[in-house]
Amino acid sequence: MRGDDIKTEAMFYYLSPESMIPQDHPMRPIRRMVDQALAELSPEFDKMYSRIGRPSIPPEKLLKGFLIQTLFSIRSVRQLMDQVKFNILFKWFLGLAIDDKVWDHSTFSQNQDRLIDTDIARKFMECIQAQAEKAKLISKEHFSVDGTLIEAWASIKSFRQKSEATPPPKETRNDDVDFRGTKLKNDTHESNTDPDCRIYKKSSGSGAKLCYMGHLLMENRNGLVVVPSVTHATGTAEREAAEEMVAEVAGDQRITLAGDKNYDTSDFVLSLRSMNVTPHVAANTERKGGSAIDGRTTRHSGYAVSQKCRKRIEEVFGWMKTVGNLRKIKYRGVPKVSWHFIFTAAAYNLVRMRNLGVAAT
Numbered sequence: 173m174r175g176d177d178i179k180t181e182a183m184f185y186y187l188s189p190e191s192m193i194p195q196d197h198p199m200r201p202i203r204r205m206v207d208q209a210l211a212e213l214s215p216e217f218d219k220m221y222s223r224i225g226r227p228s229i230p231p232e233k234l235l236k237g238f239l240i241q242t243l244f245s246i247r248s249v250r251q252l253m254d255q256v257k258f259n260i261l262f263k264w265f266l267g268l269a270i271d272d273k274v275w276d277h278s279t280f281s282q283n284q285d286r287l288i289d290t291d292i293a294r295k296f297m298e299c300i301q302a303q304a305e306k307a308k309l310i311s312k313e314h315f316s317v318d319g320t321l322i323e324a325w326a327s328i329k330s331f332r333q334k335s336e337a338t339p340p341p342k343e344t345r346n347d348d349v350d351f352r353g354t355k356l357k358n359d360t361h362e363s364n365t366d367p368d369c370r371i372y373k374k375s376s377g378s379g380a381k382l383c384y385m386g387h388l389l390m391e392n393r394n395g396l397v398v399v400p401s402v403t404h405a406t407g408t409a410e411r412e413a414a415e416e417m418v419a420e421v422a423g424d425q426r427i428t429l430a431g432d433k434n435y436d437t438s439d440f441v442l443s444l445r446s447m448n449v450t451p452h453v454a455a456n457t458e459r460k461g462g463s464a465i466d467g468r469t470t471r472h473s474g475y476a477v478s479q480k481c482r483k484r485i486e487e488v489f490g491w492m493k494t495v496g497n498l499r500k501i502k503y504r505g506v507p508k509v510s511w512h513f514i515f516t517a518a519a520y521n522l523v524r525m526r527n528l529g530v531a532a533t
């Protein structure tokens with residue numbers, strides 16, 4: 173017998189978002205880890221806000237909103253607020269009741285911008301990392317490093333000579349620009365919409381783009397990000413950033429650092445050895461002058477293990493660019509791009525730790 177398509181609405185509901193989220197939902201362990209980290213950051217939040225005036229959106233909800241955007245690949249705050257209105261999972265994660273009023277997207281965005289001007293992303297990353305260390309997930313001896321290009325939110329048409337006081341007037345909204353025969357160099361040109369980005373290509377077969385360069389230092393035991401960093405895109409940025417990131421984890425105990433052939437230079441290898449770091453970089457035997465490492469390093473079985481583990485860092489970059497919306501960054505300037513890059517790395521660690529069983533109970 174066919175049932176009747178009866179549409180009825182109850183006058184009162186006695187439900188909470190907590191009761192509607194399954195106990196085995198994958199967001200539950202992530203929320204527990206996030207709540208613990210935000211509780212530790214509460215004193216930092218108190219320093220950021222005045223004790224007088226009208227209460228703003230709680231910073232805990234702002235950061236959770238960032239996390240929802242990252243974990244569910246939501247492109248903008250406008251779309252986030254639209255989805256929070258009808259998505260019970262998002263309301264539960266933010267700590268809202270079903271009938272709580274959702275903020276206007278412009279208000280939420282303005283309050284988020286205040287957090288971007290602080291170092292709260294790095295402190296949040298450190299709190300998540302402390303939880304991983306407590307669970308003994310992070311190696312203290314073996315690490316990998318790599319860099320990737322992050323396409324800037326700027327058009328190649330905005331890359332003009334620095335000597336131009338003002339850009340030429342536009343005839344249409346999207347004028348044609350002829351770059352034929354023009355040498356575009358970072359020394360003489362810059363983007364008039366994002367001066368911090370640089371024109372760069374990572375290989376001879378790829379096209380040049382306006383971009384930043386993101387760097388990660390990963391521990392090799394479980395593939396967790398230890399130190400993220402963002403710099404200008406240059407030919408030596410990867411090695412320079414690697415030295416700074418390794419200095420944060422290096423100590424009296426000898427450690428190993430794996431990397432691709434781009435890190436196989438004599439200056440970089442000598443710098444690592446001076447910091448008590450064994451360079452497990454891929455040997456670039458095709459380079460003129462040969463590789464900077466020899467059989468004293470490559471003959472050990474640990475070198476082959478490091479070369480295998482280092483490739484997992486590409487999984488991190490892939491997740492951050494596809495799920496975390498970092499393939500083309502929507503912020504401008506190194507400070508804001510760095511904030512978003514660090515926070516996305518923290519979000520990846522949360523997902524990875526969830527998969528490893530942390531905060532499962």
